[in-house]
Amino acid sequence: MNALPEPAIPETVHRAIAHDSADKHVRGAALYVDDIPEPRDLLHAAIGWSSRAHARILSLDLAAVAAAPGVVAVLAARDLTASNDIGPVLPGDPVFADGLVEYHGQSIFAVAADCVGAARRAARLARVEYQDLPAVLTIEQALADESYILPTRILRRGDAAAALAGASRRLKGRFGVGGQDHFYLEGQVAMAVPGEDGDMLIHSSTQHPTEVQHLVAKVLGLPDHAVVTEVRRMGGGFGGKETQAAIVACVAALLARRTGRPVKLRLDRDDDMILTGKRHDFLIDYDVGFGADGRIAGVEFMLASRCGMSPDLSASINDRAMFHADNCYFLQNVTIVSHRCKTHTVSNTAFRGFGGPQGMMAIEYVMDEIARDLGLDPLEVRKANFYGTTERNVTPYGMTVEDNIIPALVAELEASSDYAARRAAVDEFNRTSPWLKKGLALTPVKFGISFTAKHLNQAGALVHVYTDGSIQLNHGGTEMGQGLFVKVAQVVAEELGVALDRVKLTATSTAKVPNTSPTAASSGADLNGKAAQAAARTIRERLADLAAARFGVPADAITFRDGQVSGGGQVIAFPDLVKAAYFARIQLSATGFYTTPRLDWNEATHQGRPFFYFAYGASVSEVAIDVLTGETKILRVDILHDCGRSLNPAIDLGQVEGGFVQGMGWLTTEELAWDAAGRLTTHAPSTYKIPTASDVPRDFRVALYRGDNREDAIYRSKAVGEPPLMLGISVFHALKDAVAAAAGPVRFDAPATPERVLLAIEANR
Amino acid sequence: MTIRNFTRREFLRDTAATGGAAAIAGSGGKAWAVPAAADPPVPTQHRVTIRLNGTERALQLDPRTSLLDALREQLYLTGTKKGCDMGACGACTVLLDGKRVNACLVLAARLDGREVKTIEGLADGDQLHPLQAAFIEHDGFQCGYCTPGQIMSAAGLLNEGRPLDEHSIREWMSGNICRCGAYPNIVSAIRQASGRA
Numbered sequence: 001m002n003a004l005p006e007p008a009i010p011e012t013v014h015r016a017i018a019h020d021s022a023d024k025h026v027r028g029a030a031l032y033v034d035d036i037p038e039p040r041d042l043l044h045a046a047i048g049w050s051s052r053a054h055a056r057i058l059s060l061d062l063a064a065v066a067a068a069p070g071v072v073a074v075l076a077a078r079d080l081t082a083s084n085d086i087g088p089v090l091p092g093d094p095v096f097a098d099g100l101v102e103y104h105g106q107s108i109f110a111v112a113a114d115c116v117g118a119a120r121r122a123a124r125l126a127r128v129e130y131q132d133l134p135a136v137l138t139i140e141q142a143l144a145d146e147s148y149i150l151p152t153r154i155l156r157r158g159d160a161a162a163a164l165a166g167a168s169r170r171l172k173g174r175f176g177v178g179g180q181d182h183f184y185l186e187g188q189v190a191m192a193v194p195g196e197d198g199d200m201l202i203h204s205s206t207q208h209p210t211e212v213q214h215l216v217a218k219v220l221g222l223p224d225h226a227v228v229t230e231v232r233r234m235g236g237g238f239g240g241k242e243t244q245a246a247i248v249a250c251v252a253a254l255l256a257r258r259t260g261r262p263v264k265l266r267l268d269r270d271d272d273m274i275l276t277g278k279r280h281d282f283l284i285d286y287d288v289g290f291g292a293d294g295r296i297a298g299v300e301f302m303l304a305s306r307c308g309m310s311p312d313l314s315a316s317i318n319d320r321a322m323f324h325a326d327n328c329y330f331l332q333n334v335t336i337v338s339h340r341c342k343t344h345t346v347s348n349t350a351f352r353g354f355g356g357p358q359g360m361m362a363i364e365y366v367m368d369e370i371a372r373d374l375g376l377d378p379l380e381v382r383k384a385n386f387y388g389t390t391e392r393n394v395t396p397y398g399m400t401v402e403d404n405i406i407p408a409l410v411a412e413l414e415a416s417s418d419y420a421a422r423r424a425a426v427d428e429f430n431r432t433s434p435w436l437k438k439g440l441a442l443t444p445v446k447f448g449i450s451f452t453a454k455h456l457n458q459a460g461a462l463v464h465v466y467t468d469g470s471i472q473l474n475h476g477g478t479e480m481g482q483g484l485f486v487k488v489a490q491v492v493a494e495e496l497g498v499a500l501d502r503v504k505l506t507a508t509s510t511a512k513v514p515n516t517s518p519t520a521a522s523s524g525a526d527l528n529g530k531a532a533q534a535a536a537r538t539i540r541e542r543l544a545d546l547a548a549a550r551f552g553v554p555a556d557a558i559t560f561r562d563g564q565v566s567g568g569g570q571v572i573a574f575p576d577l578v579k580a581a582y583f584a585r586i587q588l589s590a591t592g593f594y595t596t597p598r599l600d601w602n603e604a605t606h607q608g609r610p611f612f613y614f615a616y617g618a619s620v621s622e623v624a625i626d627v628l629t630g631e632t633k634i635l636r637v638d639i640l641h642d643c644g645r646s647l648n649p650a651i652d653l654g655q656v657e658g659g660f661v662q663g664m665g666w667l668t669t670e671e672l673a674w675d676a677a678g679r680l681t682t683h684a685p686s687t688y689k690i691p692t693a694s695d696v697p698r699d700f701r702v703a704l705y706r707g708d709n710r711e712d713a714i715y716r717s718k719a720v721g722e723p724p725l726m727l728g729i730s731v732f733h734a735l736k737d738a739v740a741a742a743a744g745p746v747r748f749d750a751p752a753t754p755e756r757v758l759l760a761i762e763a764n765r
Numbered sequence: 766m767t768i769r770n771f772t773r774r775e776f777l778r779d780t781a782a783t784g785g786a787a788a789i790a791g792s793g794g795k796a797w798a799v800p801a802a803a804d805p806p807v808p809t810q811h812r813v814t815i816r817l818n819g820t821e822r823a824l825q826l827d828p829r830t831s832l833l834d835a836l837r838e839q840l841y842l843t844g845t846k847k848g849c850d851m852g853a854c855g856a857c858t859v860l861l862d863g864k865r866v867n868a869c870l871v872l873a874a875r876l877d878g879r880e881v882k883t884i885e886g887l888a889d890g891d892q893l894h895p896l897q898a899a900f901i902e903h904d905g906f907q908c909g910y911c912t913p914g915q916i917m918s919a920a921g922l923l924n925e926g927r928p929l930d931e932h933s934i935r936e937w938m939s940g941n942i943c944r945c946g947a948y949p950n951i952v953s954a955i956r957q958a959s960g961r962a
Contacts, residue, residue, distance in 0.1 A: 018901055025909035026897035026916060028844020028884030035843035117829075185848045185856055185910040185944050235846070235910025236944050269849040481908025481945050650904050654947055658907060661946030685853040685942065692939040693948040698932070700949055 011561065012493040012500055013715045016650035020486040020505055021233065021479075032235050033189045033205045034266055042191075043072055043112040045255050045265035046119035048126050049275060050101035050108055053678025054135035054344040057099050057108070061127035065111055068125055070118030073258045075251075076109040082221030086250055088211060088243040092149075092310035093347065095219060095250050101130070102309035103346050104679045105274035107247060112255040112263050120268070135344040137678050139176075139283040139304050142341035149307045149342035150315050155322045155606050157396045158333030163298025167289025171369050174286075176749040177361050179306065180279035180351055180666045181682075183690055184480075186235020188245055188276060189266040192252035198222060200253050202229045206245035207237045207478050208518035213510045215246045216253045227253075232507035237480035238662070239350030242518045243312055244276040273683040277349030278672065280305040280317060282358040286366050294370050294381035298333035301325055301362050305355075307340050308347035314340050317348075317355035319452055319603075323397055323610065324359035328406045328444045329367070329385035330392040344678055350520060352662065353722045356447055360726050361667075361750065364443050368733055372745050377423060378733070379442050383410070387446075398607040403614055403710045406444050409640055410618050412705070414442065417620040417638035426622065430741040435627050438635070439738030443730040444618040445641075447723040448611035449522055449713075450596055452603070456517040457596035457612075459527035463492060463535040465588040469563075469575025471496065471503045476516030477528035478508045482721055483651035484524040490647060491529045491714060495536035497560030498574055513591075522615070522719035525647060527594055529714035535592030542586050543577055550580075598711070613711040615718045617641035619660065619727040621697075621734040627742045630758025632668070632735060636699035639727055644709030644718030656724040657702055663728020665691040667750045668735070813877040817842075818886025826873055833857045833868035836883060844884040844913045848942070855941030858914040858921070859883050865921025867940075884913035887920065896920055899954035907945035915941045919955045929959045 024030035048065070066074045077084050077098035087093040097108045109126065113119035136147045164170060190204040190212075200220065206212045209229035217227045229249070234241055248265050256263040267275065285302035303321055307314040318338045325336050367385065371378035386407050387393050393401045414420070419442060426438045451457050461475035473492050479485045489503045510516070517527065540560060548555040553568035563574050572580075581588060601608040620638045625631065639660060643652045669689040673681045682688040708716040735752040743764035749756060814823045817840065826835055833850070836842045836859070848856030850869045857868040860882040887894045896916050899905070906912040918941045927933065934955050935948070943951060 018904060019906065019909075021909055022901045022904075022906070025906050025912045026884075026893065026900045027888060028842075028913040030909050031843070032846075032910065034837075034847070037841070183942075183944050185854065185908065185942065186846070187848075234908065236908040238944070269851065481906075481910075483907070654904055654907055654945075654950065657949050658946030661948065662944070684851060685849050686851065690942050690944065691946065691948075692942060693935040693952060694939040696935065696946075696948045696952075702949075 010494055010715070012490045013647055014645060015648065017486060017490065017500065017648055018650065019483055020489060031232060032186050033191060033203045036191065036203055038264070039193060039262040042262045042264055043114065043255065043259060044116045044119045045110055045112045045252055045263050046123040047107045047251060047271065047275065048109045048111065048123040050097060050104055050106040052101055052130045052132060053104045053137065054133045055101050055130035056133065057097065057101060058129040058131050060108065062109055064125035064127065065122045068118065068122035070114040071111055071122045072114070073112045073255055074109060075254055075258060080219060080254070083218045086215045086219065086246050087310060088246070088312060089315065090311040093312065095247060095254070102344050104677065105346060107275065110251045110255060112259055135678050137343060137345060137674060139281065139306050139341050142343050143304055143339065147342045148340055149311050150340040152340070153319070153322065153338045153606070155336040155396055156334070157331070158298070160298040160300045160333045160335040163333035164287060164289040164300065167297040168291050169373060170289045171373055172287045173369060173747065175284055175365055175747055177282045177284065177358050178751045179281035179348065179672045180670050181273055181672060181688055182238045182240030182278065182351060183685065183688070184234065184236030184238060184240055187267050187269055187272040188241070188248045189264070190245065190249040190252045191262060191264040192249065192256035193262045194256045194260060197226070199226045200256065202227065202249050202253060204229055204231060204245055204249045205234045205241055206231055206249065207234070207241045207480060207520055208243065208245070209478065209508055209510050210514070210516045211243065211518065212246055212249045216250055219250045219254055220257055228509060228511045230507050230509045231478050234478065234480040238352045239354065239520065240276065242350040242520050244349055270683045274680050275346070277308060277312060277347045279351035279666070280307065280314070280348040280355065280358065281672070282321070284362045284365070286362065288366050288370065290370050292374065294374055294376055294384045296329070296331060296385055299331055299366065300335045302337045302339065303359065303362060304339040304341055305358070306343050306345065306348060308343055308345045310347040312347045312349050314348065316452055317350065319355070321355035321359035323448060323452070324356040325362045326395055327360045327363045328387060328446045329363060330387045331396055334396050336396070345674060352659070352725045354521065356722065357663065357726050360445070360729060364729055364733060368736055369745070372740055379419065382444065397610065399609045399611065401614065405642065405707060406446060406616050409616055409642060409705055410442065410444055413618045413620060413638060413640040416640070419620060422622060437625050437627055437738045437741040439623045439625070439734040439736065439741065440620070441730045441733035441737050442618060442620045443733055445616060445723055445726040447615050447726065449526065449615055449719045450599060450610060450612045451517065451521045451523060452601065452610045454599050454601050457523070457527065457599060458517060459531040459594050460513040460516065461528060461531035461535045461592040462512050463532065463539060463590055463592065465539055465578055467579055467582045469502065469578045471498065472506055473503050473532060474506045474509065474512040475528040475532050476508065476513045477524040478519040480519065482524065482655060483648060484519065484528065487525045487647045487651065488529050488532045491533050492536045495533055495540055496574070497565070498563050522721035522723065524721065525717065526713050526719050527596070529647070530594035531592040533592065533714065534594060535590045538590035538592065539588065543581055546581050546584060546586060547572060547577055613709060613713065613718070615642055615720070615723040617723055617727055619730040621730040623731065623734040623738055625735065625738045625742065625757050627761055630754035632752070632754055632757055634697040634731060637697040637701070637731070639702045640705050641724055641727065642705040642707065642718060643720050644707065644713065645716040646704055647715055647717040649704060652704060652720050653702060655720045656704070659722070659724025660727040661691050661696060663725040664731045667728050667732040668752050669695070671751050671753055811874040813874055815876050816880040818882055824873065828872065828874040830873045831869050832859070832871040832873045832876065832881070835873035836868060842883055842885050846910055846913060848911065855918055856911050856914040858918040858941065860917060860921055863924050865918050884917055887916065894920070896954070896958040899958040903950045903954040903957065905947055905951040905954040907947050911941060911943045915943065915951055919958065922955070923959060931956060
């Protein structure tokens, strides 16, 4: 695609540069959807939702809602003429329940009123007559009833049953891994502004503007070209705004269509937590056979997840769980059975890691159990099972692990964290301390980078150079705090040899770059960075040709650096060359497009290469527990994480630390609880415990692993959004280690709340 | 404090008994977090004057209006964010007479003559407050949504005159959730500013 060499010493990439909105963030000047100045005739919407987990709606009387003060419009399923289904992949997610509700909190109708209070008050006046139906509320119950939302999938290699039968040691067990609420600090919000000809502009807090565009067009009965979705930034996404933003945008758009006025829908926090999907909780059965050295001979897993009432993205999420049940370990004989359970609870969805973390928990739990059975250090068992580099290096899904750095990375962390001495110290402490017990664990991470749905691995970008030499950049990715925008701007500045402040980032818009993939699967910088690079290189080549002609040198002798273009000893300022190009009638705008190479994946057989490469990492956690109360404390955490040759070490360190904290929260304090009627009882930060500053390990040592991405990802960097979340798994296993020190081997479910720690200890007394 | 700080939480708890009984389909989780179902008589508008970021501002408002909503919807100061609207996330932290409060739990009608400082009033024109500069220097944010609340909370903390080390900063800042988990950088930024301020 390009004949030009990469600059020898990069000026802008690989540097620790602050987030592009840093100044606005500290001044409170960064605009989120709810901060956009409101149009003068704006209406506010509220959703009325089901108070039953599973019921027929015998009658729906909205007369009192419509008559309430301030109310301008009320909509229910019967009012929708084009479509009522907004399932992202498969149908099953109605905007408004139509005669049947399948979870407590499901949207039934919506109201638009003059102010938020009036809309919310009115939404409480509906008279709904329900006929309750039996509800499936747990994974156990779904398994017993064979209640599945999608067909069960099986991934198999070798002969696990024979290997189990022939193994010298064998362990079986079951444990649970909890779900997680995203709790993006900015809740779900959209503002729909009607335009001419029935067009609709949607300001949405979404990771997937194109899907919001498509679904709004679908429910309004419009062609896609009539709807524009715009996103400048989100106040956090974490996967929760990939599909879950759509219903908010669709309700706002439907009410805007009905009233002819702009409509904003911002979910109240409780409503947000009750109405929208979360991370899947899993129930995991394992049956493992192994030798005296801890090496696995064969393993069978049953991974059952709570998908909730609709398919949403559960097929891909559970696939990814299956593809990460190997983590860093070679499993010669393996069978993974994946049940995708239908329950009458909210439809679970994408959450940072996308099933990968749950799959990884399965094998890490097994590693720990093997070590306890053999009386070995769990780290020794893990090492005995690591993928090799030239043999024992093919995953259960048939992909060769070509970039295995895990033995080297773990060895480095083991040394830098002083693991061996601390292992001995923890064991010694536990010998003499009856009421406080310590635990230590080192767990590795290998995370596959690419969407497993192959078609999503594409991206577009749009770069304009104006005649003063300033540059405007747009691409299909969305900014949710992960630093995508600054990274892509660094790439464009690097390619054109200009200062970063010459590149203006603009809001993601379906009108500028169409048919985009969600900003998900950690792919944002990989995909959009490459697409923007392609656009910038197109412009650079045109400018280089012009400069080459002027300087009388070949085009490949032209360099772009420090805002200047040079060749053959001659120099022209970048803006001057741009101006010259304009007068020479050379196009100063270009699109760029990128597709991830090397993917060769058969979704039907689950064989091939679903991932471009793997991102690696490892963490060591040391914890203490109080045997009498279950109180837990994280004493120290060491992390070594692989970002390839980091595009921006400041941003990447933040992702690693933040991902760890979020993973730690998932596995320690964040507990979702449903009552017997299927109602979520933890629907506010008062009852759902998110890590705060005081929960971060007091001694927290984080480093980036030095090493290039072996694949040609953008500037040899690696994706960093999701992988660090799984570094939190070492906290869980350190707690498991401490519990084992107190009470011996015992089933231990995540999240490892103090209550769980205490109950686990009590169970063995 | 001599003036009783009548909060929205208390106000709605007292009035919750008057409505909401007919709710079949819900639009909220807790009685006190949701306006009453049966519309109460339109309350008298209250007039208050507050000193906001150094300027007298006269307001006419429904007595149920929280300071957060008054700031965002009547004064168009959207730097103060609404995260949970129930006093549990800290995103709406502002200074009231120099002390940090959750603006979502304070009734604006009670603030006549009081002094409110928001994130918009912290910098001196182009000159950032040392906390703001330190948050940039230490990358003390990711998505930025909690940042105004973190910074105002930290400003309140510095006003409190406590001895501050890393441990105490973490403890005293634990009312401000950062879901991106930028805590190590937030704490570093506050440590730096506490040395300077």
